[in-house]
Amino acid sequence: DDPSVQDALKEIADHPTLRPLIDGLLGPSASLVAFSVITNLYGAADQNWHWDTVTSHASYPNDFVPEYTLAIPVQDTTEAMGATGICPGTHKCEWPDFNYGELEKYYNENVEGWHHFDHWLEYNLPCPLTAAVKAGDGLLYNADVYHRGNGHKDPNAPERVVAFLTFAGSPKGKDDKRSLPLGTVHTLRWNSWGHTIDDFSTIKEKPWRVWHAFGLFQSKHDSGISAWTLLDDISLIFRSSGERSHAIADDFNAEYFNALVGDVLTYTFIATGVYLVVAPFFVLLLLLVAVNQSKTTPTTMSTATTNGVHNKVKDE
Secondary structure (H helix, E strand, O other): OOHHHHHHHHHHHHOOOHHHHHHHHHOOOOEEEEEEEEEEOOOOOOOOOEOOOOEOOOOOOOOEOOEEEEEEEOOOOOHHHOOEEEEOOHHHOOOOOOOHHHHHHHHHHHOOOOOOHHHHHHHHOOOOEEOOOOOOOOEEEEOOOEEEEOOOOOOOOOOEEEEEEEEEOOOEOOOOOOEOOEOOOOOOOHHHOOOEHHHHHOOOOOOOOHHHHHOOOOOOOHHHEOOOOHHHHHHHHHOOOOOOOOOOOOOOOHHHHHHHHHHHHHHHHHHHHHHHHHHHHHHHHHHHHHHHHHHHHHHHHHHHHHHHHHHHHHHO
C-alpha cells in the first residue's frame, strides 16, 4: 500500500534486464508467492545451509512449477554484515559436491562442541559465493539452490535489511496440473495472492483488491495464464502433513483446519439444539400473549363505544 513499495514493484516489472530474465526462467506473467523484509542485527548468528523447498520442480519438473527468489538489500551489504551465501549449482543435485571425507577428518581433529558431523556440516559447508551487493542491486536465485543468511559480525556496520520477493511459474490454463512446491514458506499477506509480475506495472492505476486473492476478476493474461491464489496455497496443507498456509496462520495445517471445522460443526450442532429446545417455548409465549390481547381488546372497544353512545344520548 505504501507508495515507495509500489514504485519499487513497478521498477522490478519494467526493468530492462531483470524482467526478461524472470520471464525466461519462469515463463510469462510469473506469480508473486512470497514477499517479506528481513532485518539482520549485529550479533545475529549464521543460518544453516538450506533449500527453500522440499519437494519441487528440481526433482519433479512435471508436477511442480519452479520458484525463484529476488533479494534486494536496502543498503550496501558486506560479507561481515551477513550477506546471503550461495552454493551455485546445488539446485541440480541432492547434496553439494564436496570432499566429505576430508571435511569429516577436519571435524574429528579440530572441532568440538557440536552434536555430530552432519550438524556441524549444516553450518560450515565451504560454499564459495557471498552476495555482497550494493543497495538496490538484486540477487535472483533458484529456491532449490543451497543458501543461507550469514551472521552479522561487524559492530560498526548498520543493520542489514533485505526485501525478498519469490516468484513462481503461473498455471498455463486448466490443463496445467502442476502445483506449487511443497515445503516452502510462502510468506505472503493473504490479500496479496492472486497477482503476477504484470500487476506490478499497473499497481497504481489498478489497485490490488481482496477478491483477486480468490481468483476473481484477475487481470487478463495471454494464453490463459492465471495467478496462483490463496486457495491454491491453502490446498497444499492437504497434500502433506508438514505443510502450513502462513497467509492464514503460522500453524495453519490440515490438523488445524480439521479441528476448526470440527469446532464449527460442534457449535452449530449446539446452537441448533438450543434453538430447537427454546423455540417451542418462545412460540408458545407469543401465542399466550396474542390470546390475552384478543380477550382484552374487544372489551375496551365495547366500553369506548358504550361511553360514546351514552354521551351522545345525553347531549341530545
